[in-house]
Amino acid sequence: SAVISQKPSRDICQRGTSLTIQCQVDSQVTMMFWYRQQPGQSLTLIATANQGSEATYESGFVIDKFPISRPNLTFSTLTVSNMSPEDSSIYLCSVERRARGFSYEQYFGPGTRLTVT
């Protein structure tokens, strides 16, 4: 398994400001993922962050709004820029680790609950 921590665990922010969320993993991983989970909804992939390369964004998400850093194999940050109330969500980081043959288990952090007022 993998132990993943996120900071902050929650925050209340004013519209127009930006928040940077940190994700720390207890071991080196190649692929890290950032997801958004709106209240009562499922998870939506924002981007995939591999160390040493630019993050790959999913349809509907852009780098200017959600810049990502991946400075090493155990750490990543996601910034939510110029926030609006629609950005209120839980943001989760995840890492992939192959286990037991074909399994590509993804482990998730506890999430960062963001409220934008």
Place this chain on the structure above:
Amino acid sequence: GESVGLHLPTLSVQEGDNSIINCAYSNSASDYFIWYKQESGKGPQFIIDIRSNMDKRQGQRVTVLLNKTVKHLSLQIAATQPGDSAVYFCAENTFSGGSNYKLTFGKGTLLTVNP
């Protein structure tokens, strides 16, 4: 388009009963499926997975069944306990280019276990 969805948004069972959570998928090219459990205030937790060349896989108190003919996935929980109360998501693993892949999550089913 590609989608992964659930038949039942909520499921309420008595403690000790067996639970069955269902999921439909539409991407016949998907070759790997995972079930996750998400408790309130926590991130999703891996439960069990299955590859498309399998019909059934068993874990501890959980079984996943895959019916590729009708593109249907189910999670069976035996002797459901109050600690099983959570939202359960199925996820579909699809390749996104090169050696990369991504998970597409279904909508989720809220399981409530009554003592």
